[in-house]
Amino acid sequence: xxxxxxxxxxxxxxxxxxxxxxxxxxxxxxxxxxxxxxxxxxxxxxxxxxxxxxxxxxxxxxxxxxxxxxxxxxxxxxxxxxxxxxxxxxxxxxxxxxxxxxxxxxxxxxxxxxxxxxxxxxxxxxxxxxxxxxxxxxxxxxxxxxxxxxxxxxxxxxxxxxxxxxxxxxxxxxxxxxxxxxxxxxxxxxxxxxxxxxxxxxxxxxxxxxxxxxxxxxxxxxxxxxxxxxxxxxxxxxxxx
Amino acid sequence: xxxxxxxxxxxxxxxxxxxxxxxxxxxxxxxxxxxxxxxxxxxxxxxxxxxxxxxxxxxxxxxxxxxxxxxxxxxxxxxxxxxxxxxxxxxxxxxxxxxxxxxxxxxxxxxxxxxxxxxxxxxxxxxxxxxxxxxxxxxxxxxxxxxxxxxxxxxxxxxxxxxxxxxxxxxxxxxxxxxxxxxxxxxxxxxxxxxxxxxxxxxxxxxxxxxxxxxxxxxxxxxxxxxx
Numbered sequence: 001x002x003x004x005x006x007x008x009x010x011x012x013x014x015x016x017x018x019x020x021x022x023x024x025x026x027x028x029x030x031x032x033x034x035x036x037x038x039x040x041x042x043x044x045x046x047x048x049x050x051x052x053x054x055x056x057x058x059x060x061x062x063x064x065x066x067x068x069x070x071x072x073x074x075x076x077x078x079x080x081x082x083x084x085x086x087x088x089x090x091x092x093x094x095x096x097x098x099x100x101x102x103x104x105x106x107x108x109x110x111x112x113x114x115x116x117x118x119x120x121x122x123x124x125x126x127x128x129x130x131x132x133x134x135x136x137x138x139x140x141x142x143x144x145x146x147x148x149x150x151x152x153x154x155x156x157x158x159x160x161x162x163x164x165x166x167x168x169x170x171x172x173x174x175x176x177x178x179x180x181x182x183x184x185x186x187x188x189x190x191x192x193x194x195x196x197x198x199x200x201x202x203x204x205x206x207x208x209x210x211x212x213x214x215x216x217x218x219x220x221x222x223x224x225x226x227x228x229x230x231x232x233x234x235x236x237x238x239x240x241x
Numbered sequence: 242x243x244x245x246x247x248x249x250x251x252x253x254x255x256x257x258x259x260x261x262x263x264x265x266x267x268x269x270x271x272x273x274x275x276x277x278x279x280x281x282x283x284x285x286x287x288x289x290x291x292x293x294x295x296x297x298x299x300x301x302x303x304x305x306x307x308x309x310x311x312x313x314x315x316x317x318x319x320x321x322x323x324x325x326x327x328x329x330x331x332x333x334x335x336x337x338x339x340x341x342x343x344x345x346x347x348x349x350x351x352x353x354x355x356x357x358x359x360x361x362x363x364x365x366x367x368x369x370x371x372x373x374x375x376x377x378x379x380x381x382x383x384x385x386x387x388x389x390x391x392x393x394x395x396x397x398x399x400x401x402x403x404x405x406x407x408x409x410x411x412x413x414x415x416x417x418x419x420x421x422x423x424x425x426x427x428x429x430x431x432x433x434x435x436x437x438x439x440x441x442x443x444x445x446x447x448x449x450x451x452x453x454x455x456x457x458x459x460x461x462x463x464x465x466x467x468x469x
Contacts, residue, residue: 004329072401072446074408076419077439080426084435161319165409169426177324182412190329197325201318208317 007191008198017195022176024199031203035160038093042102042155048146050110053142055136063111067104075101075162079169094163094171102155102160109151113144146219153211160207160226164200174200257440258433265434269421276417279410280403280449283309283339287346287399292392296380305355312348315352320345320409337396338410345406346399353398357391358384385403390464393457397450404446418442 011017018024018191078100082093117140125139167175177196181189262269298305323341331337361384369383385392408419417424418438425434458465 034384068401071398072405072443072450074419074422074439074442075407076408076411077422077435077442078423080435081432081439084430084432141287157317161317161322164319164321168411175319175321179412181325182328193325194328197322201322201326203324204317204319205314229380239424 004190004194005089008194009191011191011195012198024174024177027172027174027176028203030176030200031160031163031174033064034091034094034171034173035163037155038092038098038159038163039102039156041095041099042106042159043152044076045099046103046106047110049106051114051136051141051144054114054158055132055140056113060115064105066107070104073088073100076168077120079171083169091171094166094169098159098162098166100160105154105158106151109147109154112142113147113151114140114146117143119126122238148217149215149218153208154175156211157204157208161200161204174203254430257436258434261431261433262437269437269441272418272421272438273445275415276281276404276407276419276442277445277449279335279338279342279407279415279417280400280445283342283403283407284346284396284400286339287343287350288396290343291347291350291395292354295351295358295392298351298355299358299384300376308351309355312351315344315348320406321412324409324412333413335413335415337409337413338415341409342403342406349399349402350392351397353395354388354392357388357395360391361387376384386461389457389461393453393461397453397457398454400449401446404442404449408442418445 016023020026021184050063053063075097078097081092082097085091085093086094087093114136121139121143124133125135130138164175164178164224166173167179170176172197177199181192181196183189254429294308298308320341324337327340329339331340364388365383366379369379374383387407407417408422410416414420418441421438422435422442423437425431425436428429428434
């Protein structure tokens with residue numbers, strides 16, 4: 001019984017731990033809905049800005065700055081500060097805090113996605129008489145899809161992972177199970193802590209795999225090899241090289 | 242869902258207060274020192290482990306795939322889950338925090354170092370071989386110096402993200418400045434304490450990043466001036 005992994009298996013095998021109010025199923029629902037809202041908010045903000053910056057060719061420095069600054073801000077700080085602002089306590093502040101961390105990968109990939117569009121395709125579109133907005137919508141946007149998908153995947157996985165920290169401010173989600181375990185004595189809570197860790201990690205890996213599949217499906221066949229390049233370029237953009 | 246609480250308008254809870262900083266300078270400095278030392282130790286340990294791994298991945302192509310795949314999977318695991326896996330075995334305290342942040346810093350450094358090493362132009366490598374450099378001589382005299390920009394980028398990224406990640410250590414009671422942030426939240430949402438912790442955190446990341454950037458400039462004189 002003293003073996004924490006054994007305890008964790010025991011904890012996970014108790015159906016009440018899943019179906020109770022505040023059990024795994026409740027927490028999973030919270031986790032997914034918070035994450036989905038945060039990613040949606042991040043996309044609504046980052047994609048238009050990133051696409052426009054990429055289209056106009058300006059603001060590369062801004063994209064870099066956003067990545068570097070958000071890297072330095074602790075998640076815990078945003079999670080504790082935002083409820084004290086006009087957002088108030090509750091789900092909205094948690095969602096905004098997580099969305100902030102979804103923005104850099106979305107922004108960087110949208111920006112690089114448009115920037116890497118073949119200049120000749122762009123020139124041809126202009127020669128055909130397309131306006132700036134039309135070039136963006138009909139030429140650059142479709143060519144940027146693999147990058148957008150790669151950014152979406154990175155951002156979503158990161159949000160799902162970070163959402164576990166919402167438990168610090170009682171924001172719900174699967175992290176709550178881990179926190180509750182730490183609230184118990186470590187000898188008694190060890191099993192629950194590990195069980196919670198397994199659930200959180202398992203969800204993150206599942207989401208990663210599922211989105212890898214989605215990314216493959218939405219990427220047109222001729223553009224498929226571009227995915228690796230997209231990830232690498234976006235990583236370079238973040239790294240500032 | 243959100244409800245407004247009356248004390249939010251209370252002037253007794255400002256966002257920043259020198260009074261608080263003065264009265265609690267001991268606690269604040271202790272937290273800052275703890276945070277800085279945890280970060281420094283973590284990055285140092287991570288670099289010492291990561292560089293041999295990167296060199297191994299560079300020398301033995303068959304190792305590169307597994308090493309990069311392992312670091313990629315590790316990066317998907319949420320930090321809180323990693324704490325959850327390690328805490329029951331390592332207990333509550335600095336060792337657990339260090340282990341978690343070292344693992345994350347490790348993979349950032351490994352990835353950038355591998356990228357840096359693979360960017361050494363093949364002509365340079367052949368020239369070195371032609372000049373009679375052996376495997377080790379080529380590594381130490383040619384490849385590592387040329388990979389320095391990549392390695393330094395990795396170190397800087399690892400340092401900045403480690404500073405942010407250490408705060409999660411509050412879950413085992415050793416979060417450095419995170420301790421301050423969390424205590425502020427629990428002490429009736431004392432904003433000045435939360436803000437002081439946050440600002441010091443960001444400042445610490447900035448200062449460490451600038452120091453590393455300065456060191457990088459100093460040890461790569463050939464990159465200064467000219468086209469770059």
